[in-house]
Amino acid sequence: MAEDAANAAQEKKPGKKLPMTPILIGIVSLVEAAGFFAYMKFMGGGPKATYGDDHGQHAIDDHAPASQPAMPSAEVQLVKRFRVPNNKQGATFIYDFDISVVVPGEKREEVELLAEERAAEIADRLARIVRAADPRILAEDDFATLRAQIGHALGEVFHNEELVQRVLIPRCVPMRAD
Secondary structure, three states, X not given: OHHHHHHHHHHHOOOOOOOHHHHHHHHHHHHHHHHHHHHHHHHXXXXXXXXXOOOHHHHOOOOOOOOOXXXXXXXXXXXXXXXXXXXXXXXXXXXXXXXEEEEEHHHHHHHHHHHHHOHHHHHHHHHHHHHHOOHHHHOOOOOHHHHHHHHHHHHHHHOOHHHOOEEXXXXXXXXXXX
């Protein structure tokens, strides 16, 4: 009987088995990695060609052939000492502007004539833009947003978006109205 009890104890004692969970996790990780690699290999394609500026023979020396002369442009002043209030900061500020536009040289007379004919409409559009402007827009160093809005509005007034090449704001003085 003692032998039977010893045999039964040995049968109940589990032997050392390999843990299945880490093995399964390892196999799943390898299958995922292989699937990801295959997907990227087939769907990603190869390297794409890049196209840069081909300087050619003149990349080193500055003796490049002369290009076509730039089209002459002209400045047309639209408003001078134009004052518009803005109270978006909680306090009323009056902005004193000078606004000019750069136009193609051959269109200068046309723009000057349009500016004279539509002076009230131009002043109204500019005033609306400044009155509705957020303080951050009016505090920008280069007035990029304000220039873009004014350029778009002037394109609508002139019925020609390409007529205005750039908007110039040589003077903008904010003054507290209190």
